[in-house]
Amino acid sequence: xxxxxxxxxxxxxxxxxxxxxxxxxxxxxxxxxxxxxxxxxxxxxxxxxxxxxxxxxxxxxxxxxxxxxxxxxxxxxxxxxxxxxxxxxxxxxxxxxxxxxxxxxxxxxxxxxxxxxxxxxxxxxxxxxxxxxxxxxxxxxxxxxxxxxxxxxxxxxxxxxxxxxxxxxxxxxxxxxxxxxxxxxxxxxxxxxxxxxxxxxxxxxxxxxxxxxxxxxxxxxxxxxxxxxxxxxxxxxxxxxxxxxxxxxxx
Amino acid sequence: xxxxxxxxxxxxxxxxxxxxxxxxxxxxxxxxxxxxxxxxxxxxxxxxxxxxxxxxxxxxxxxxxxxxxxxxxxxxxxxxxxxxxxxxxxxxxxxxxxxxxxxxxxxxxxxxxxxxxxxxxxxxxxxxxxxxxxxxxxxxxxxxxxxxxxxxxxxxxxxxxxxxxxxxxxxxxxxxxxxxxxxxxxxxxxxxxxxxxxxxxxxxxxxxxxxxxxxxxxxxxxxxxxxxxxxxxxxxxxxxxxxxxxxxxxxxxxxxxxxxxxxxxxxxxxxxxxxxxxxxxxxxxxxxxxxxxxxxxxxxxxxxxxxxxxxxxxxxxxxxxxxxxxxxxxxxxxxxxxxxxxxxxxxxxxxxxxxxxxxxxxxxxxxxxx
Numbered sequence: 216x217x218x219x220x221x222x223x224x225x226x227x228x229x230x231x232x233x234x235x236x237x238x239x240x241x242x243x244x245x246x247x248x249x250x251x252x253x254x255x256x257x258x259x260x261x262x263x264x265x266x267x268x269x270x271x272x273x274x275x276x277x278x279x280x281x282x283x284x285x286x287x288x289x290x291x292x293x294x295x296x297x298x299x300x301x302x303x304x305x306x307x308x309x310x311x312x313x314x315x316x317x318x319x320x321x322x323x324x325x326x327x328x329x330x331x332x333x334x335x336x337x338x339x340x341x342x343x344x345x346x347x348x349x350x351x352x353x354x355x356x357x358x359x360x361x362x363x364x365x366x367x368x369x370x371x372x373x374x375x376x377x378x379x380x381x382x383x384x385x386x387x388x389x390x391x392x393x394x395x396x397x398x399x400x401x402x403x404x405x406x407x408x409x410x411x412x413x414x415x416x417x418x419x420x421x422x423x424x425x426x427x428x429x430x431x432x433x434x435x436x437x438x439x440x441x442x443x444x445x446x447x448x449x450x451x452x453x454x455x456x457x458x459x460x461x462x463x464x465x466x
Numbered sequence: 467x468x469x470x471x472x473x474x475x476x477x478x479x480x481x482x483x484x485x486x487x488x489x490x491x492x493x494x495x496x497x498x499x500x501x502x503x504x505x506x507x508x509x510x511x512x513x514x515x516x517x518x519x520x521x522x523x524x525x526x527x528x529x530x531x532x533x534x535x536x537x538x539x540x541x542x543x544x545x546x547x548x549x550x551x552x553x554x555x556x557x558x559x560x561x562x563x564x565x566x567x568x569x570x571x572x573x574x575x576x577x578x579x580x581x582x583x584x585x586x587x588x589x590x591x592x593x594x595x596x597x598x599x600x601x602x603x604x605x606x607x608x609x610x611x612x613x614x615x616x617x618x619x620x621x622x623x624x625x626x627x628x629x630x631x632x633x634x635x636x637x638x639x640x641x642x643x644x645x646x647x648x649x650x651x652x653x654x655x656x657x658x659x660x661x662x663x664x665x666x667x668x669x670x671x672x673x674x675x676x677x678x679x680x681x682x683x684x685x686x687x688x689x690x691x692x693x694x695x696x697x698x699x700x701x702x703x704x705x706x707x708x709x710x711x712x713x714x715x716x717x718x719x720x721x722x723x724x725x726x727x728x729x730x731x732x733x734x735x736x737x738x739x740x741x742x743x744x745x746x747x748x749x750x751x752x753x754x755x756x757x758x759x760x761x762x763x764x765x766x767x768x769x770x771x772x773x774x775x776x777x778x779x780x781x782x783x784x785x786x787x788x789x790x791x792x793x794x795x796x797x798x799x800x801x802x803x804x805x806x807x808x809x810x811x812x813x814x815x816x817x818x819x820x821x822x823x824x825x826x827x828x829x830x831x832x833x834x835x836x
Binding site: 458 | 567576612707792794
């Protein structure tokens with residue numbers, strides 16, 4: 216069965232979230248094998264989740280809640296907090312559609328809008344949509360090993376492959392050496408400037424998988440802002456009808 | 467007739483709702499309370515200010531057995547009478563058959579595709595510069611037939627004036643090479659009253675939206691006619707673009723050109739229509755619209771709309787500021803300045819020979835979501 220990467224609000228978070236419990240000796244692994252090992256745990260047929268997105272800027276904090284489903288390369292997310300209740304996003308391949316609940320209109324999002332923060336968060340629409348395997352997009356190498364929050368990690372650097380369209384030219388990932396779970400990731404522009412940083416606060420074992428249920432993304436270009444993403448419920452491989460990921464289901 | 471339509475809809479809703487296993491515990495109420503202070507300044511220096519309030523109240527009923535019920539009421543201060551008034555925005559029942567979705571009742575109908583004005587909408591002026599208007603809400607029956615995940619055909623019968631004068635429409639939508647394409651046909655019913663008789667009018671419309679490199683582009687063509695041989699065209703072309711600063715901020719630009727027969731402007735522009743201009747009603751009005759918005763931070767943004775007549779160079783300039791103060795509270799402040807020579811589209815003069823056009827308006831208020 217074809218394995219696919221999930222939505223989990225969102226590609227970038229998932230890129231550091233999941234891991235297996237298998238222990239593999241470091242000496243035998245290349246950077247690509249480490250990333251693939253980590254990525255293998257991001258792949259599932261379907262997933263369904265409930266989550267909270269806490270957006271902070273200075274002392275002001277706004278919380279948004281959502282439910283999301285993913286099936287292969289398609290995703291559907293619906294916001295449930297009072298201000299955004301009923302707002303839905305449908306991602307199909309490279310296209311993103313938005314449903315406005317008051318007007319009951321479905322509008323296709325322009326391509327250039329995909330780099331802006333989704334619903335005011337530090338996650339861009341592009342972060343949501345970047346669902347290809349990381350090893351297809353980046354050339355990775357191990358640059359060092361170091362301890363992070365008491366866990367020994369591989370530190371891997373990924374540089375975007377030539378001709379491949381990605382949101383971030385370079386990414387540096389801290390992967391737990393024992394559990395193969397991403398604990399931290401830094402995302403850089405081609406100019407070398409750091410754009411975003413994601414760190415995992417809490418990991419839980421759910422349905423036999425290690426899941427980062429609490430993680431934080433900081434937009435490093437802005438002061439005193441961050442977006443915290445908390446998974447409150449998740450199930451893997453539920454049955455999701457094919458028509459779920461359609462414009463008709465956005466209505 | 468409207469009353470009967472609502473009664474039929476309500477009856478269908480109650481029968482469906484009470485014959486299913488839907489739990490009352492899952493039903494929720496939410497909405498928005500909007501308190502605004504509005505001011506108008508006229509050219510002679512006369513000014514007036516008045517508070518306005520509105521309440522959007524929606525009953526959230528979980529879907530059950532392929533059925534969906536939606537009910538949203540709108541209480542508002544009627545600007546004409548100053549009294550509180552009431553309307554249903556939504557009061558409809560939807561059933562999803564295997565290959566068809568049928569919606570009966572009062573429902574929002576508009577065919578927005580991302581433009582600021584839409585000359586090929588179901589009702590012209592349903593949405594004006596991102597603001598929805600009352601003409602969007604219709605007593606109607608809608609049949610929606612999905613062909614595949616992105617293609618569909620929709621047929622609508624709207625009963626804005628009872629069952630005699632039915633407005634018909636059919637719309638097809640699909641995606642081709644990343645472009646969102648729609649083709650629609652609308653047949654307005656004959657309007658008969660003691661004072662006027664408006665004959666049947668029809669329109670064929672086409673819209674497209676997609677990307678051209680880093681730009682979003684869109685356009686629409688409408689052909690309005692009573693007889694197929696004698697009609698008039700309306701054209702819309704627009705594009706948008708975002709520029710991202712190193713600081714992480716973003717500025718967004720949108721430009722739009724519209725050409726439409728002048729007599730359709732009052733419908734299309736909604737409350738912004740300040741007609742009695744010197745334009746010949748047989749000629750086309752040419753409008754140029756811009757929108758610029760800048761996100762100050764995660765919670766606040768400023769924007770600027772302009773709408774200019776290329777026929778007489780009159781313009782409306784509309785800056786806006788919004789700030790989300792907390793999870794539930796948002797502050798909005800908007801301003802509109804009307805400029806132009808005497809008796810131009812947006813310049814000074816009298817509307818209908820009686821009412822003086824404003825020089826500027828300002829609105830400031832809070833929206834509380836619950």
